[in-house]
Amino acid sequence: MQKYLSHQPLVKKCHHEHHSHEHHSHHDARSIDKKILRISLIMTFLMMLVQFVYSILSNSLALLSDTLHMFSDVFALGLSFFAIIAIEKFKDKQKTFGYFRLEILVAFVNALTIVLSAIFIIYEAIEKLFNPIVIDVKTMIVVAILGFLVNAFNAFLMFRGANLDNVNMKSAFLHMMSDLFGSLVVIVGGIVIYFTNIYYIDTILALILSLLLLRWAIKLLRKSINILLETSPVDIKSVEELILKHRQVCKITDLHVVEITNEMFVATLHIEINIENLVEFEILYKELSKELLEHFNIGHITIQPSMVKKENQ
Template sequence: MAHSHSATPDNSNARRLLLAFSVTAGFMAVEVAGGLIANSLALLADAGHMLTDAAALLFAFLAVQFSRRPPNAQHTFGWLRLTTLAAFVNAIALVIITFLIVWEAIQRFYHPRPVAGFSMLIIAIAGLLANLLAFWLLHRGGEEKNLNVRAAMLHVLGDLLGSVGAIAAAIIIMTTGWMPVDPILSILVSCLVLRSAWRLLKESVNELLEGAPATLDIAALKKTLRREIPEVRNVHHVHVWLVGEKPLMTLHVQVIPPHDHDALLERIHHFLEHHYDIAHATVQMEYQPCSGPECHLNEAHAGHTHSHHH
């Protein structure tokens, strides 16, 4: 039931990713050639982003295809985590390419090179149009919750900024002949891209390391569950993690022995889905207080991680 709604977005995601990949890969070659002809680092920076872009979009497309494969005995959650892995690889590629561009820009401050402003302007404008098309293709479905499509969009956004920077640099070079503007703008664009890449890297690493969603406060969840359902005395052994951005949870709940076990279990499940959007939870109901060292460990650890987050 929880997965039935995802078929259509996945199909549109795959189609949009493939179209955006075709646009980006096609134009990347033009921009590399143009950057070499005009001797512009800002253009090559943009082409560098487009190269990782094309790879990112291809990765994202393949990940969406793989995530459709049904669960089996070996992969009981299916291939959903593959999309997170693709986002992680994309983020690392962005970080590496950014450092390479910054390094080259620093070299150019010491050894300035002439840049053909007009050629640079024409190619940068064409690059901007190609990037706008790719960004529109990815953005129009509103699938921003999908980490993978968001990863691809970040790449394209980096390209958009790169193209705008290259246009500005070309105009300044044509009007003033001031060459250092080319490496300066390539560094500015790189910093903006690096900030987005870092956030993406943090999110994908958190998911790969079985981290709880950053927005979920486990201490508050325990307190609210006890308040909303009076039969619940204590909540412990809470584990939350993400698979393909879907939160999963296991928890032990100490309850007053109910007249109707199934009805109380149903209320707990309804609470988790309604308040926290956790559709897949394994609830172990207990009538005795939790005994054993790991109960207190779990409580203390939950409190510690919560305070660490804030």
């Protein structure tokens, strides 16, 4: 029975071909994730300082918006890095599932920072539409290209080596991709402004980028909130149907399926059963546990039975 009481996320037998970690354990995957996050954190922090200085000097709102995205990236990468360290190092007997849920909290905070940053940029962009200012376009383009190269390198590292099935790493990767796109938008916008001298293009690009960021952030926010509210990660009705297919199960009186972190589903169920003895229940338990694991990736199953008398007795 112990095999159906996993206190670790499940290790998939295979991943998509573009993931290089398809045969690694979760411990190996987190070690790789930690190295990638450390490199990305240092590079992003340094680039953020450069962009901030030159966004002020060039008066570019689009460049400033990209700098704010980089700040949220630094914050996100730092939290993601801390979450992995906490899972590996911290031990607390009161936390019966460890610190895995910390990954979800980090994803929630990361998404929230993106939302707040986007709202601030939208506010600034609207103000600049009414009060446009001259922009140092050459500086804007050069710095944006540097930012693009840093973001492209970090995004490539994550895409090739990180466990993107994990919501924590996915939130960090989304930060990188949003910033990569942001740098590209600033570069294109800078080139257009250089040849047209239409400075409000900078503001329009900042608005477009912010709205796209909001869309990504809200999606991530919704997923992390669902996990924190212990919304079932699988279809409850399908789980009930699978359980009731067993002739020994008469009724499901209570059923809960929650997600602790990515690939770590926990199920508790109270069922009324019609069996002869404990040996029969153990067989039923193993069958149910095996099926729930195979069909729904539920790796931690607890069953509380209540006996009912047979009708002919």
